[in-house]
């Protein structure tokens with residue numbers, strides 16, 4: 025078990041990738057603290073993990089609100105005495121033309137994705153320093169490798185997460201605290217459901233994504249859980265400041281559309 029008896033905070037654990045991370049961390053032996061704003065959904069995730077024999081509790085917290093983050097971290101320490109891993113997974117995004125983006129839009133995305141990540145790390149850093157150990161996994165995105173139009177605040181926030189990760193990696197490397205990013209590609213979550221439901225021609229939509237993802241499929245939330253568990257664990261003991269792409273090869277594809285069918289060269 026990669027995370028046996030480790031105490032791990034996972035933010036945004038009430039849906040999508042956060043559930044996959046919380047489940048895999050529990051299977052790897054961690055005491056998981058599932059953090060989200062929505063109590064009913066968050067409690068249900070923790071209860072399901074316990075039903076399967078794992079260790080999980082739910083703590084309600086809006087990661088963009090400083091007092092709530094401090095309360096969440098204090099409560100984790102009160103219940104479990106230490107924090108070994110922090111996964112900053114809570115995130116929001118929307119697609120909108122840049123000229124239509126309001127200051128509120130900007131603040132909302134930056135407030136959760138970047139400020140929330142900062143606040144959670146800031147609140148955990150003293151316990152990490154006291155322990156002389158800690159591992160932070162920030163869930164970024166393939167947009168930190170190549171961007172799409174209409175996601176400027178998200179892209180700015182996620183590139184900011186990578187910068188924060190690298191900066192803290194060098195600042196704390198000698199004190200036993202590691203910081204890494206995990207950047208998912210397209211994962212089977214609500215976003216993927218929305219893409220399919222919004223498609224005028226579902227077959228064409230599926231063919232488009234098969235052509236744009238070298239592995240020919242979207243990723244699963246459990247695959248993200250396994251990648252995050254690796255980064256959080258001692259198996260990644262010499263890895264800090266990394267941005268691990270878990271995207272089925274998407275960002276390695278030079279031209280991201282099938283432009284023509286290649287013709288096999290047959291010469292006598």
Ligand SMILES: NC(=O)c1ccc[n+]([C@@H]2O[C@H](COP(=O)([O-])OP(=O)(O)OC[C@H]3O[C@@H](n4cnc5c(N)ncnc54)[C@H](O)[C@@H]3O)[C@@H](O)[C@H]2O)c1
Pocket residue numbers: 035036037038039040041042059060061062085086087088112113114115116117136140163164165166207208209210211212213214215216
């Ligand atoms: N799904 C994908 O294909 C994909 C791809 C790349 C990156 N990501 C990233 O992965 C992470 C999870 O994405 P997802 O698709 O599972 O999204 P999701 O919307 O299903 O989950 C996001 C979670 O964050 C929580 N959250 C939002 N604002 C919060 C706040 N202020 N305080 C506490 N919790 C808050 C939500 O309640 C939810 O539990 C995000 O950071 C996202 O940017 C997702």
